Structure formats: C-alpha cells, structure tokens
Amino acid sequence: MSTTFTVNFFCTLDGYGMGHGWPGYWGKEGPELRADLERTYAEEQVLVYGATTFREFRSFVKDYDEPYYDSLNAHPKLVFSRTLEEPLGWENSSVIREDAVTAIERLKRTTDVPMRSHGSISLNRALLAAGLVDRLEVTIFPAVTGRAGDAALLHGGAELDLDLIESTVLDGQTQKLVYAPRLHVGIPEGVGPKRRDA
Numbered sequence: 049m050s051t052t053f054t055v056n057f058f059c060t061l062d063g064y065g066m067g068h069g070w071p072g073y074w075g076k077e078g079p080e081l082r083a084d085l086e087r088t089y090a091e092e093q094v095l096v097y098g099a100t101t102f103r104e105f106r107s108f109v110k111d112y113d114e115p116y117y118d119s120l121n122a123h124p125k126l127v128f129s130r131t132l133e134e135p136l137g138w139e140n141s142s143v144i145r146e147d148a149v150t151a152i153e154r155l156k157r158t159t160d161v162p163m164r165s166h167g168s169i170s171l172n173r174a175l176l177a178a179g180l181v182d183r184l185e186v187t188i189f190p191a192v193t194g195r196a197g198d199a200a201l202l203h204g205g206a207e208l209d210l211d212l213i214e215s216t217v218l219d220g221q222t223q224k225l226v227y228a229p230r231l232h233v234g235i236p237e238g239v240g241p242k243r244r245d246a
Contacts, residue, residue: 053096054184056165056187057172057185057202058166058167060189060192061188063200063201065199066199067198070196078218078220078221082114084224092161093164094123096127097165098127098170098171099129106137106141124140127141130145153178156180179231185227208230209230210230212227214226
C-alpha cells in the first residue's frame with residue numbers, strides 16, 4: 049500500500065505566492081482556471097496544511113464563494129500544528145503534532161488515498177527536501193509583482209531537478225506545469241563547459 053503526495057503552488061512569474069495590493073489570483077482568474085480547480089479538488093484526496101495556510105483556508109471557505117470550496121469542505125484534512133486545538137472549526141479536520149516529514153513518510157506507506165498540499169510554504173519546502181513529494185504542480189499567473197511580491201515559494205529551499213509531466217495553458221494566459229521533482233545531486237564530473245587554461 050502506498051500513495052502519492054502532490055504539492056501545488058500558485059505564483060507570479062517572479063515566483064511569489066502573494067503581492068501586496070494585488071487582488072486574488074492576481075486579477076487573472078478565468079473560466080478555465082475555475083474548471084481546472086473544480087476537477088482537481090473533485091478527486092478523492094486528503095488535504096494537508098501547515099497551521100497558517102489552514103487558518104487562511106478555513107476563513108476563505110466561509111467568506112468567499114468559489115465553486116471548489118464544497119470539495120475542500122468535504123475532503124479529510126490534516127493540519128500540522130503544535131498550537132491549534134480541536135475542534136478546529138473546519139469540518140473533517142484533524143491536527144497532527146508530530147514532525148511533518150516523519151508523519152508524511154509513514155502515511156505514504158500506510159494509505160492509498162492521494163495527498164495534496166496547497167501553499168504551506170515551510171511545510172512543503174521540508175517535504176521537498178526530504179524527497180517525499182511525487183508531483184509538484186506550479187500554476188504561474190501572468191504577472192510580475194516586483195517589490196510588492198511576498199512569500200517566495202521556492203527560494204531558500206532544496207535544489208531540485210524537475211521532470212516535466214504535463215503542461216497546460218489556462219484561459220490563454222496562465223500556465224500550469226506539473227513536474228516530478230528529484231533532489232539535485234550536483235553536476236557529474238566532465239559535464240558542462242570546459243574552462244580555458246590560464
């Protein structure tokens with residue numbers, strides 16, 4: 049018995065997950081993006097969150113009306129936190145207090161239900177560094193947030209090689225790229241440009 053773990057990030061071309069003063073989805077939401085989100089979250093899965101992202105989504109599903117929020121509410125949800133207490137205020141949610149890398153490694157071996165984590169930057173950086181992520185889905189919105197950018201998603205994390213599994217253009221402007229990530233182990237000797245002798 050084993051399962052897959054997917055991390056998905058939404059970001060701008062310059063790699064930020066948020067931008068001060070920018071609207072949701074950077075103002076680039078379209079019908080194909082909405083349909084893709086509905087398809088993605090209609091599938092059977094367990095949703096995995098860090099505490100900060102869990103609090104944000106718990107608020108989002110109450111304050112906003114997105115077509116895929118019914119699926120978010122229905123799916124089982126795990127949140128890694130040492131401070132949150134049950135009941136968590138969002139149905140089908142459970143708190144896990146142990147180390148995330150240890151817990152996800154065990155869950156991947158003992159369940160056959162796919163797991164997905166959206167956002168949760170520090171949690172997902174740790175899981176990527178541990179080699180526990182099977183699919184990295186990056187949706188790149190056509191915007192550069194520049195100085196307004198916040199939450200650099202992958203900067204400062206593990207170095208990765210990425211094998212492209214699929215790519216899709218949504219609404220003629222937003223790219224969804226799906227990769228199989230592998231930890232980068234360096235350049236083999238003899239590969240790459242040769243230096244001129246001094």
